[in-house]
Amino acid sequence: MAAKSNARPTYTQISQVSGVSEATVSRVLNGDDNVHPDRIKAVQDAVAKLGYKRNRAASSLASGRSGLIAVVIDDDLSIFSDPFWATVTSGISRVLMEHELQTLLMVANLNDTDGPVAHSLQGGEVDGAIFFQLHKDGLIKRLVKQGLPMVITGTPHTSNDFVFVDTDNFGGGLDATNHLFSRGCSKVSIITGDIETTAGRQRLDGYNQAYRKSGNVPNKRLIAQGDYSFESGKTAMLKLLQEVEDLDGVFACNDVMALGAIAAIEEFGKSVPHDIKVVGFDDSLLAQTSRPALTSVRQDIVALGEAAANLMIAQLKGETVEPVILSTALVIRESA
Amino acid sequence: MAAKSNARPTYTQISQVSGVSEATVSRVLNGDDNVHPDRIKAVQDAVAKLGYKRNRAASSLASGRSGLIAVVIDDDLSIFSDPFWATVTSGISRVLMEHELQTLLMVANLNDTDGPVAHSLQGGEVDGAIFFQLHKDGLIKRLVKQGLPMVITGTPHTSNDFVFVDTDNFGGGLDATNHLFSRGCSKVSIITGDIETTAGRQRLDGYNQAYRKSGNVPNKRLIAQGDYSFESGKTAMLKLLQEVEDLDGVFACNDVMALGAIAAIEEFGKSVPHDIKVVGFDDSLLAQTSRPALTSVRQDIVALGEAAANLMIAQLKGETVEPVILSTALVIRESA
DNA sequence: CGAAAGCCTGAAACCGCTTTCACAAACCGG
DNA sequence: CCGGTTTGTGAAAGCGGTTTCAGGCTTTCG
Numbered sequence: 246m247a248a249k250s251n252a253r254p255t256y257t258q259i260s261q262v263s264g265v266s267e268a269t270v271s272r273v274l275n276g277d278d279n280v281h282p283d284r285i286k287a288v289q290d291a292v293a294k295l296g297y298k299r300n301r302a303a304s305s306l307a308s309g310r311s312g313l314i315a316v317v318i319d320d321d322l323s324i325f326s327d328p329f330w331a332t333v334t335s336g337i338s339r340v341l342m343e344h345e346l347q348t349l350l351m352v353a354n355l356n357d358t359d360g361p362v363a364h365s366l367q368g369g370e371v372d373g374a375i376f377f378q379l380h381k382d383g384l385i386k387r388l389v390k391q392g393l394p395m396v397i398t399g400t401p402h403t404s405n406d407f408v409f410v411d412t413d414n415f416g417g418g419l420d421a422t423n424h425l426f427s428r429g430c431s432k433v434s435i436i437t438g439d440i441e442t443t444a445g446r447q448r449l450d451g452y453n454q455a456y457r458k459s460g461n462v463p464n465k466r467l468i469a470q471g472d473y474s475f476e477s478g479k480t481a482m483l484k485l486l487q488e489v490e491d492l493d494g495v496f497a498c499n500d501v502m503a504l505g506a507i508a509a510i511e512e513f514g515k516s517v518p519h520d521i522k523v524v525g526f527d528d529s530l531l532a533q534t535s536r537p538a539l540t541s542v543r544q545d546i547v548a549l550g551e552a553a554a555n556l557m558i559a560q561l562k563g564e565t566v567e568p569v570i571l572s573t574a575l576v577i578r579e580s581a
Numbered sequence: 582m583a584a585k586s587n588a589r590p591t592y593t594q595i596s597q598v599s600g601v602s603e604a605t606v607s608r609v610l611n612g613d614d615n616v617h618p619d620r621i622k623a624v625q626d627a628v629a630k631l632g633y634k635r636n637r638a639a640s641s642l643a644s645g646r647s648g649l650i651a652v653v654i655d656d657d658l659s660i661f662s663d664p665f666w667a668t669v670t671s672g673i674s675r676v677l678m679e680h681e682l683q684t685l686l687m688v689a690n691l692n693d694t695d696g697p698v699a700h701s702l703q704g705g706e707v708d709g710a711i712f713f714q715l716h717k718d719g720l721i722k723r724l725v726k727q728g729l730p731m732v733i734t735g736t737p738h739t740s741n742d743f744v745f746v747d748t749d750n751f752g753g754g755l756d757a758t759n760h761l762f763s764r765g766c767s768k769v770s771i772i773t774g775d776i777e778t779t780a781g782r783q784r785l786d787g788y789n790q791a792y793r794k795s796g797n798v799p800n801k802r803l804i805a806q807g808d809y810s811f812e813s814g815k816t817a818m819l820k821l822l823q824e825v826e827d828l829d830g831v832f833a834c835n836d837v838m839a840l841g842a843i844a845a846i847e848e849f850g851k852s853v854p855h856d857i858k859v860v861g862f863d864d865s866l867l868a869q870t871s872r873p874a875l876t877s878v879r880q881d882i883v884a885l886g887e888a889a890a891n892l893m894i895a896q897l898k899g900e901t902v903e904p905v906i907l908s909t910a911l912v913i914r915e916s917a
Numbered sequence: 918c919g920a921a922a923g924c925c926t927g928a929a930a931c932c933g934c935t936t937t938c939a940c941a942a943a944c945c946g947g
Numbered sequence: 948c949c950g951g952t953t954t955g956t957g958a959a960a961g962c963g964g965t966t967t968c969a970g971g972c973t974t975t976c977g
Binding site: 298299300301302303305306313316320328331335338342345347348349350351352353361362364365367369475501504505508511531534535536 | 700841
Binding site: 591592593603604606607608610611635636637638639640641642643644645 | 962963
């Protein structure tokens with residue numbers, strides 16, 4: 246193995262070629278000021294000539310900064326049956342890369358506060374962590390205490406000591422419900438998502454507020470609980486149809502349940518949107534391809550990821566940051 | 582900052598507590614045999630007592646192994662509108678984690694053979710790379726030449742020097758088409774996906790072979806081209822309906838196009854499955870939630886990711902590996 | 918019973934980069 | 948023109964592991 250092909254250049258070679266010390270090479274490569282322009286030039290030329298690429302391991306070891314940001318996803322498969330999180334991640338990844346940071350993906354069971362993920366995170370392997378969909382916060386609280394910069398995607402319901410980004414779920418619920426009333430509905434029910442999640446509760450709150458302002462009479466019996474699955478949407482809708490008379494509008498807290506609801510309505514012998522109007526949430530692919538095409542609340546998912554990444558970067562710079570709430574837009578199609 | 586909270590234990594402390602040299606600590610922690618059981622025990626106790634966690638940067642620097650595997654995704658947004666890749670990634674990530682490897686996610690434009698991703702990959706920052714959906718292979722060829730272990734998800738069409746995993750697209754197309762004939766169809770058309778991709782071509786090949794063996798008469802006019810989008814499926818189907826008489830079966834190369842086709846058929850005044858039977862591919866969420874529910878070719882996507890990860894691990898161990906083809910299963914629902 | 922072979926072990930070099938520290942040179946006001 | 952700052956620089960000490968190397972101790976076998 247003469248002349249090893251993987252013998253990549255180091256500061257030593259740059260130093261020799263450019264005629265400056267390794268210390269100065271480091272300064273130039275890290276954008277330290279206070280280096281004479283001539284030397285900067287010399288180093289840059291040498292770098293270009295040798296095709297130098299920084300060795301991250303060495304750099305991390307010496308500086309204590311790894312350049313890695315963990316994106317931690319709960320090992321709940323449901324997350325991956327939904328393009329939502331993948332899209333958020335792509336937004337995160339792109340922004341991080343622009344700032345020379347790498348995205349370390351960790352799929353793990355977050356209840357396991359002593360698993361390999363918890364170890365990596367606490368072990369200082371990463372410079373920061375972005376969490377998705379926070380359920381249990383034991384691990385996270387510990388990490389905050391350790392001073393690890395963190396961003397949470399989704400509103401944490403346990404505490405607001407965390408930096409987070411989220412869609413305006415309340416506003417989305419409000420808009421969806423208002424839209425149904427403005428379309429002439431007078432008895433509008435809601436199929437909620439998992440009430441354990443803040444997103445689910447906030448959408449419900451939006452619905453309630455819209456109801457109160459509409460001049461119509463809200464009623465607990467109009468509220469059915471689902472869990473974001475197709476089946477739960479269908480079941481909830483059937484129950485509503487049987488229990489509530491003159492129902493003429495439904496706000497389902499995601500598109501999948503909205504489709505379940507539509508299936509139920511049609512099985513029940515009524516039609517959408519003629520008899521009952523339906524609004525979903527997410528504006529996913531499903532909303533566009535279903536028949537009737539689904540009116541749905543759109544959230545800018547890529548922007549959500551970008552916002553998360555930007556909050557992380559701001560923290561890394563030592564800036565104090567505020568939570569970010571992104572607004573939604575109602576996309577009107579056939580179902581309402 | 583007295584007693585820094587982040588002053589995590591190192592070999593030095595373990596060495597002191599356990600009374601063995603740092604070299605031996607390393608041997609124990611790396612599973613080197615030839616260490617006296619008593620010493621192993623002593624080290625393990627010290628590790629447990631001190632709550633030691635390995636410093637990856639130091640370890641990488643010294644050993645030349647980073648423990649990082651890149652998952653490289655083409656910056657084509659379409660990838661992220663489809664849960665497919667997210668699911669593959671989750672499979673990869675889980676298997677890698679079981680082997681103490683981390684998943685580094687890179688979303689990038691692969692045509693850019695000189696961008697940051699190309700740099701990282703060539704810079705030895707990762708121990709291996711898993712690519713999705715290979716279009717251009719310039720970068721990849723270079724990496725192979727450098728000896729970077731690689732796995733490609735999807736059959737590369739340019740060369741078979743690569744290690745890859747893929748679904749049995751040919752078999753899936755074959756099964757789908759055979760099923761339509763067995764259901765009594767006699768004139769079956771296909772709506773292809775992007776013919777540029779090998780997956781698209783292989784599914785078409787499967788269709789052709791099934792046709793040849795069926796005793797029915799194949800015909801070029803039965804082949805319509807789509808691009809995996811809903812609209813393309815609809816457009817292609819309308820064209821087929823207008824040009825081909827007595828059409829009674831359609832194999833759409835993914836579920837989204839199948840739904841487009843169903844929409845077209847119903848607009849045309851015919852019904853599914855009564856007049857025309859439809860089979861999709863992917864067995865996605867769409868297939869389960871659409872009405873009529875879609876008969877579709879299922880591929881085990883998580884297994885695809887796991888296979889990719891396992892091939893990577895095998896390469897890392899120095900084993901010679903063969904490409905892996907995963908079989909499909911036809912899931913029969915209402916549409917055919 | 919002695920020599921060759923094998924097993925375990927610790928000292929020390931090293932991985933490539935960052936950062937402190939000391940010091941020379943250039944600059945300043947008085 | 949001199950003590951005192953500023954600037955710019957290189958030598959050298961790490962960062963926390965891994966790995967080579969040589970040597971002490973046991974075995975094994977003729």
